[in-house]
Amino acid sequence: MPTVLEVSGYKFKFYSNENEEPAHVHVTKGDGNAKIWLLPAPSEEYSYNFMIRERRDIRRLVNQNYQTLIQAWNEYFT
Numbered sequence: 001m002p003t004v005l006e007v008s009g010y011k012f013k014f015y016s017n018e019n020e021e022p023a024h025v026h027v028t029k030g031d032g033n034a035k036i037w038l039l040p041a042p043s044e045e046y047s048y049n050f051m052i053r054e055r056r057d058i059r060r061l062v063n064q065n066y067q068t069l070i071q072a073w074n075e076y077f078t
Helices: 053-063 066-077
Strands: 004-007 008-015 024-029 031-038 044-050
Touching: 004 053, 004 066, 008 053, 024 053, 024 066, 031 053, 053 066
Parallel strands: none
Antiparallel strands: 004 008, 008 024, 024 031, 031 044
């Protein structure tokens, strides 16, 4: 499970066995866990143990780092 980005304590990761799914990242921080689809556009699949503010922060970070995340996905899985 490579961590492709770490910002403000949020870790953005891929699970190695999920290459059959559309591009996405898993985000963890403390007890929080979220799955964010990157394609066709960033959207939240699920979010556990994150407050509303943290979920907003995650969306902002995904949007700010979108190209980096997509590039990392493509490099890792292709």
